[in-house]
Amino acid sequence: MLLEVNHLKTEFQLKHGTVKAVDDISFSLNKGEILAIVGESGSGKSVTSLSVMGLVQEPGEVTGGEILFKGEDLLKKNKSEMQAIRGDQISMIFQEPMTSLNPVYRIKDQIMESIMTHMKLSKKEAWERAVHMLDIVGIPSPAERAKDYPHQMSGGMRQRVMTAMALSCRPELLIADEPTTALDVTIQAQILDLLYHMREKFNMAVLLITHDLGVVSEAADRVIVMYCGKIVEEADVRTLFEETMHPYTLGLLRSIPRLEDESEEPLYMIKGMVPNPLKMPTGCAFSDRCDKCMDRCRREMPELIERNGHKVRCFLYENEPEEAEKHE
Numbered sequence: 456m457l458l459e460v461n462h463l464k465t466e467f468q469l470k471h472g473t474v475k476a477v478d479d480i481s482f483s484l485n486k487g488e489i490l491a492i493v494g495e496s497g498s499g500k501s502v503t504s505l506s507v508m509g510l511v512q513e514p515g516e517v518t519g520g521e522i523l524f525k526g527e528d529l530l531k532k533n534k535s536e537m538q539a540i541r542g543d544q545i546s547m548i549f550q551e552p553m554t555s556l557n558p559v560y561r562i563k564d565q566i567m568e569s570i571m572t573h574m575k576l577s578k579k580e581a582w583e584r585a586v587h588m589l590d591i592v593g594i595p596s597p598a599e600r601a602k603d604y605p606h607q608m609s610g611g612m613r614q615r616v617m618t619a620m621a622l623s624c625r626p627e628l629l630i631a632d633e634p635t636t637a638l639d640v641t642i643q644a645q646i647l648d649l650l651y652h653m654r655e656k657f658n659m660a661v662l663l664i665t666h667d668l669g670v671v672s673e674a675a676d677r678v679i680v681m682y683c684g685k686i687v688e689e690a691d692v693r694t695l696f697e698e699t700m701h702p703y704t705l706g707l708l709r710s711i712p713r714l715e716d717e718s719e720e721p722l723y724m725i726k727g728m729v730p731n732p733l734k735m736p737t738g739c740a741f742s743d744r745c746d747k748c749m750d751r752c753r754r755e756m757p758e759l760i761e762r763n764g765h766k767v768r769c770f771l772y773e774n775e776p777e778e779a780e781k782h783e
């Protein structure tokens with residue numbers, strides 16, 4: 456097992472209360488596996504990945520659990536140990552590219568520095584590798600563009616530069632937070648191909664965070680669906696799409712536009728909105744929006760139960776076959 460997250464909790468202490476952005480989640484990732492995390496805005500996807508990277512900023516704080524990377528708890532590492540792990544064994548493509556690009560340095564200096572620090576290459580070799588990486592993420596005239604500063608590039612180009620930087624040191628684990636959102640469809644496909652290639656060739660594992668269920672169905676092996684900081688469903692990608700259990704996941708799947716769908720009906724939308732994290736409903740967090748809501752759902756929070764590797768948090772499934780076992 457490459458990464459094992461157990462009962463992770465990350466909270467933000469605000470003036471008006473505590474936001475439980477990540478609320479007791481557990482998952483694991485094997486070498487070479489691509490695990491997708493999906494969910495609407497605010498469900499805790501980015502905070503989960505920042506927690507693994509050790510980059511949660513104040514007023515946020517990891518308040519519980521463990522994050523085992525190759526058996527060692529990253530939460531027990533000090534700053535410099537984490538710095539050494541980041542960009543070497545674990546790297547990340549951030550949702551907002553400007554957060555990881557320094558505006559005052561040229562692209563080439565940033566990518567070469569990262570390569571030289573982590574790969575012990577000479578300056579010339581690092582330059583060649585940087586240009587090569589920029590080329591394979593689809594940057595035209597890479598040797599020229601490498602001399603640009605970040606602000607001279609479009610959002611899509613910066614996203615590609617960040618991808619090149621993240622992959623240049625051949626990490627064992629890549630955390631990719633919405634890696635394709637800012638990109639057009641062709642480049643999106645190229646980046647996904649590249650992640651696939653890195654997984655095949657170097658056995659790199661990927662934690663792939665995305666809104667886009669199309670990307671999930673193409674790229675992921677396994678999927679976690681998050682809602683309000685908790686996992687509500689987890690399954691291998693085929694099972695999730697073909698034997699969907701949770702009403703929230705069903706809602707997400709029904710909201711995907713389909714090319715072949717010629718009906719005039721408007722696209723499905725899950726009713727209502729994600730609850731305010733400071734005013735979470737008692738009981739199931741999805742109860743206000745769920746078509747199947749029962750009385751009990753408003754009083755109690757369902758547990759995450761598992762059956763044949765398929766996990767779900769919903770009372771509709773609680774009393775089904777005896778082999779369903781409580782997961783928590």
Ligand SMILES: Nc1ncnc2c1ncn2[C@@H]1O[C@H](COP(=O)(O)OP(=O)(O)OP(=O)(O)O)[C@@H](O)[C@H]1O
Binds near residue numbers: 474
């Ligand atoms: N700096 C912060 N201060 C206060 N609350 C925060 C902060 N960062 C995140 N949160 C809260 O944590 C929760 C999870 O946020 P997170 O950014 O992980 O969502 P997400 O799933 O990545 O959403 P998106 O799809 O929009 O990127 C949200 O309720 C958010 O309001």
Ligand code: SF4
Binds near residue numbers: 747
């Ligand atoms: S527990 Fe109840 S409210 Fe929650 S998703 Fe299941 S049926 Fe809907």
Ligand SMILES: [Mg+2]
Binds near residue numbers: 501550
């Ligand atoms: Mg996010």
